Amino acid sequence: MARGKGASRESETGTLGKVMALLELVTHSDGPMRFTDILALSSQPRGTLHRQLVHLVEEGLLEFDADGRYVPGLRLLDLASRSWARNEFRLITEPYLKDLQQMSGETVHLGVLRGTSIIYLDKIEGRQSVRMYSQIGNASPVYCTGVGKAALSVLPDDAVEPLARNLSFNRFTPHTLGSADALLQELKTIRETGVALDREEHELGIRCVAAAVWTVDGSFTGGVSITGPAYRLTLERLEEWTTPIKQAAQSIMDAIRIRLGPRG
Amino acid sequence: MARGKGASRESETGTLGKVMALLELVTHSDGPMRFTDILALSSQPRGTLHRQLVHLVEEGLLEFDADGRYVPGLRLLDLASRSWARNEFRLITEPYLKDLQQMSGETVHLGVLRGTSIIYLDKIEGRQSVRMYSQIGNASPVYCTGVGKAALSVLPDDAVEPLARNLSFNRFTPHTLGSADALLQELKTIRETGVALDREEHELGIRCVAAAVWTVDGSFTGGVSITGPAYRLTLERLEEWTTPIKQAAQSIMDAIRIRLGPRG
DNA sequence: CCCGCTGTTCCATTATTTGGAACACAATTT
């Protein structure tokens, strides 16, 4: 009942919430974790922690490797592949992504806003696309990705402000936006031009142009982007692509409206 | 304590088990489900079911779309992408898969046995690899895939028998093996030749050669395969590839042994 | 042989889940 405006991380979902926090802990770590590693990070008594881990392993969400360390389980893959294969927005968007890819020759992404992250829902690469999963599903910060900034630019003001204020700005490169004010300022420009640029803000040598894609009912807030190495994606190039990417975003939104009715 | 030999689906993992069963139900359905749809399939009282769904939604494992239907949540993507990116066996195997792909020009898979399914851990396609996720993470039956049969062929006898007896054989094509006996018979041949063939047993027009990859401690049982359209993968072609694929499997097992110590 | 580190088990206490029933609300039928 007491769901605040989003200040403190409250409302643990009973047992499930605790177990998921644990799963997230192990999944987001850099490598396999031993019991003690987890114990140190989880602020739970040993007995409890142990039982929760056993449950997660029994469910296949974690695995207990031969060296006695916990690693993410493969059941997650199965669940996720179905989640992805059936995603409505991804299915609708797919052909437009392909068009953008062909037009530009560069890598094209579809991302969606979840909390303070962008989750990449799809990715289409130029030639030999080898490592796809490495990007799809990845959660990246909103404030240093083209799709992230584009998505924020179409949120209502009363939603953007608090979200921006709550971010912790990690300086990935010298160009990364470093404060809520800087971000809000940039969003103004994005609203005027209709496209968001990532000028090596997340990774040095990588630039991108993005346009927002959203539904009025808020069920989807995200964007599409064209990404590539800075030496190919000169500022002139990016400029050239602003029109096609805005058109693509518009076409996608039209398609969503047709497929999903008046919600869009 | 009472973990039977695998006869009846026992040992619900307390609350987590029930909730995961629910998540699986929704995730494995053909499309979005309404509350009532789920209620009909879940044999739980409305109140309970409702709260569980709310919890799953709060955790991002399910989403409640604008039409009031439940769909798999995107948090699964994030969890899975990390599970995949870090998977030890996949990382070790990757270069060998690439070699096989280059040698054959066809699609190459890495799969691992989980229960009575093969989960595809990796896939490398020839040219434009567009739909990757659609295969990675997918769980396919053991008895009608090359990787599945190869994996079974290296299990100890006392493990194969009960597993085979418990399968329900779904006839995907006229060539699908239809009984435990047929499967066990085929496994004999596979043990002799060292490779497993899929002669359009899962999908008409698709053939594959596979070789098993496993560790003696049982922490990995799976295989690699080369898959493609029947008109290109003639029986002579498959024959040609038996040696390279067996060599690749052996190299992978050597690499595992080196990386993981004497476990392999 | 003893010590310290790691992981596992036990069980009374405590908190959460359960599930029946009542409550809303909308769409359909009479």
Place this chain on the structure above:
DNA sequence: AAATTGTGTTCCAAATAATGGAACAGCGGG
């Protein structure tokens, strides 16, 4: 328009599962 059926949501005492402290086991090193 009123009644009915179908859907989804809320409530709360009873049943059940999770908790967590402490004791137990195993092992490698000093």
